[in-house]
Amino acid sequence: MSALAELGTLGKKKGGRGKDAGAASGTSEPKGSRAKVSKKDNRAAFVFLAPWIVGLVCITIGPMVMSLYLSFTDYNLIQDPNFIGFDNFTRMFGDGRFWNSLGVTLTYVIVGVPLQLGLALAVAMALDKGLKGLAFYRSIFYLPSLLGSSVAVAILWKQMFGTSGLVNQLLAMVGIHGPGWISDPSTALGSIILLHVWTFGSPMIIFLAGLRQIPTMYYEAAAVDGAGRVIRFLKITLPLLSPIIFFNLVLQIIGAFQSFTQAFIVSGGTGGPSDSTMFFTLYLYQRGFGQFDMGYASAMAWVLLVIVGAFTAINFYASKFWVFYDD
Secondary structure: OHHHHHHHHHHHHHHHHHHHHHHHHOOOOOHHHHHHHHHHHHHHHHHHHHHHHHHHHHHHHHHHHHHHHHOOEEOOOOOOOEEOOOHHHHHHHOOHHHHHHHHHHHHHHHHHHHHHHHHHHHHHHHHOOOOOOHHHHHHHHHHHHHHOOOHHHHHHHHHHOOOOOHHHHHHHHOOOOOOOOOOOHHHHHHHHHHHHHHOOHHHHHHHHHHHHOOOHHHHHHHHHOOOOHHHHHHHHHHHHHHHHHHHHHHHHHHHHHOOOHHHHHHOOOOOOOOOOOOOHHHHHHHHHHHOOOHHHHHHHHHHHHHHHHHHHHHHHHHHHHHOOOOO
């Protein structure tokens, strides 16, 4: 018993020395100093985030809240807003131009976005073959995306597809008399869709980056098993590239719903001929800044937000059935 007692006493003494050594070496930092350091870090973070927070509140959240309020008012930019409840939203049901603009925009989105993504994927797969001067070709194909939404390109497109434009001049060389693509209601929207498809550079760059991440051993194993190009594309490329396709699809749908410059320039701001190029955003602009019906325009803006949100939610729900991730 005396030996066990001596061992216990010795262990207590060693534990005490360990605590003293730890205190002497300064490894345990006081809680107060740690709290001061964290507060200083938080202040520095808030200082650096302040410009972004101010911009978010003043440029994004503030106008959104104000437009939501104006959507329930009768406001003409001169007189004070007059609260009218849901009248602006109920007026849309009887507005023929509203429904026409919605139909034109849906056609533009449903036709233009798949064509653009399909062309972007085809070009990306061609560039993925290891061409010489890949950086040059990548820059050339990306250039339309930088210029596609500019006023200059829209004016150029209007001149090209005019009655005596470059397109009709080329057709005349082979004996074809082309119509006025912009002035004909049956082809006016198609010419703008073609402009949208032409700006495929941005999704093409993203597709190209995704293709570079697919391991080549999958294609080699499939080739050994006798799989052709079509089977390899359907069974390897598309499944492994589906997250990139989904990402591009969501971004391009949102961007297509917000298209404005092309329709405004090509139609001269009228949405003609016969409202065939009256995009939703163009009609919103006409009601807000042409007729000074800012309350109705604000209500249209929130309807557009709901529509874009619905399309995005549908895409996210449907992605569970066709988008495949590594896990």
